[in-house]
Amino acid sequence: MVQKQEYLSKNQKIVLDHVEKANQPLKAYSILYNVQKKGLKAPLQVYRALDKLVEIGKIHKIESRNAFVACKNSNCIVSNATAFSICESCEKVTEINNSKLSKYLSNFEDNSGMKYSKYNLEFFGLCKKCKNK
Amino acid sequence: MVQKQEYLSKNQKIVLDHVEKANQPLKAYSILYNVQKKGLKAPLQVYRALDKLVEIGKIHKIESRNAFVACKNSNCIVSNATAFSICESCEKVTEINNSKLSKYLSNFEDNSGMKYSKYNLEFFGLCKKCKNK
DNA sequence: AACGCATTGTTATATTATAACATTATTATT
DNA sequence: AATAATAATGTTATAATATAACAATGCGTT
Ligand SMILES: [Zn+2]
Ligand SMILES: [Zn+2]
Ligand SMILES: [Zn+2]
Ligand SMILES: [Zn+2]
Numbered sequence A, B: 001m002v003q004k005q006e007y008l009s010k011n012q013k014i015v016l017d018h019v020e021k022a023n024q025p026l027k028a029y030s031i032l033y034n035v036q037k038k039g040l041k042a043p044l045q046v047y048r049a050l051d052k053l054v055e056i057g058k059i060h061k062i063e064s065r066n067a068f069v070a071c072k073n074s075n076c077i078v079s080n081a082t083a084f085s086i087c088e089s090c091e092k093v094t095e096i097n098n099s100k101l102s103k104y105l106s107n108f109e110d111n112s113g114m115k116y117s118k119y120n121l122e123f124f125g126l127c128k129k130c131k132n133k
Numbered sequence C: 001a002a003c004g005c006a007t008t009g010t011t012a013t014a015t016t017a018t019a020a021c022a023t024t025a026t027t028a029t030t
Numbered sequence D: 001a002a003t004a005a006t007a008a009t010g011t012t013a014t015a016a017t018a019t020a021a022c023a024a025t026g027c028g029t030t
Helices: A010-021 A028-038 A043-055 A099-106 B010-021 B028-038 B043-055 B099-106
Strands: A059-062 A067-070 A081-087 A093-095 A115-126 B059-062 B067-070 B081-087 B093-095 B115-126
Touching: A010 A028, A010 A043, A010 A059, A010 A067, A028 A043, A043 A059, A059 A081, A067 A093, A081 A099, A099 A115, B010 B028, B010 B043, B010 B059, B010 B067, B028 B043, B043 B059, B059 B081, B067 B093, B081 B099, B099 B115
Parallel strands: A081 A115, B081 B115
Antiparallel strands: A059 A067, A081 A093, A115 B115, B059 B067, B081 B093
16 A cells, blocks of 8 residues: 655755745745745745645645645644635735634534535734734 | 715726626636727736726635635625635635624734734635535 | 716736746655 | 666757737716
């Protein structure tokens, strides 16, 4: 039997490194531009690395922004249970780490008969800084 | 003073009509293709109508799918508080109308000092049908 | 009529993402 | 070590999604 991958490949490391160093979401093509000096020449190389990193929870995609951010919750137990706050003025994005919220949402059921295995939540508003302007 | 728009323009009506008749999310270019017989020839005409319709809550964007769906909550009080369930197998999307959930999320606060004015939540899983396959 | 503003029409272009195919690397099994 | 299975890479081209820029029109208000 083939084991699940437990290491990161060269391209995956390069992309993750770059995304982790940023403290804001990055666009795929901005990542591409910045890792070209490291040998990743084509969009697909970045997208493939991102796909894998998202799959294993090291990176999350901010869907409303088409941007990618490194996971801030160690070990990323919550890769299938993500929540973010997004400032609509300065675009600052923060990963929300709130166990009550994640418990509430992970246990959420409605009358649809559907059992949810995953969710993504994005809150919008003005951050402290922008509110006081 | 100019009043806030309370009617829909020609293009907006055409697009909304079309989206309402579908009971699934539609892609912008599929909408375009289907309303070309009604005179909307260019992507921008569709995107502009969609923008406005999203703004006033008649239509919601399913961010993880880049697709648009008509609001199912009458009067759309919740245009800034949206929740959807998405089947990862058949891609069926349902707007969740659950007052406990919306109350919980609308009142959610964390220690970031941010007051959220809007949220979008997407649940993923398998719908009843797909689960029993 | 004159103004302000939303909407429209149009062409071009930017941005985001995937298809297809050949090759190489890694790990597991024999 | 050879084989097979799986994952990752490299590359070119193209698909899908979305916006810029600018001119024109429609409509309610003054
Ligand atoms: Zn995370
Ligand atoms: Zn801000
Ligand atoms: Zn709605
Ligand atoms: Zn289904």
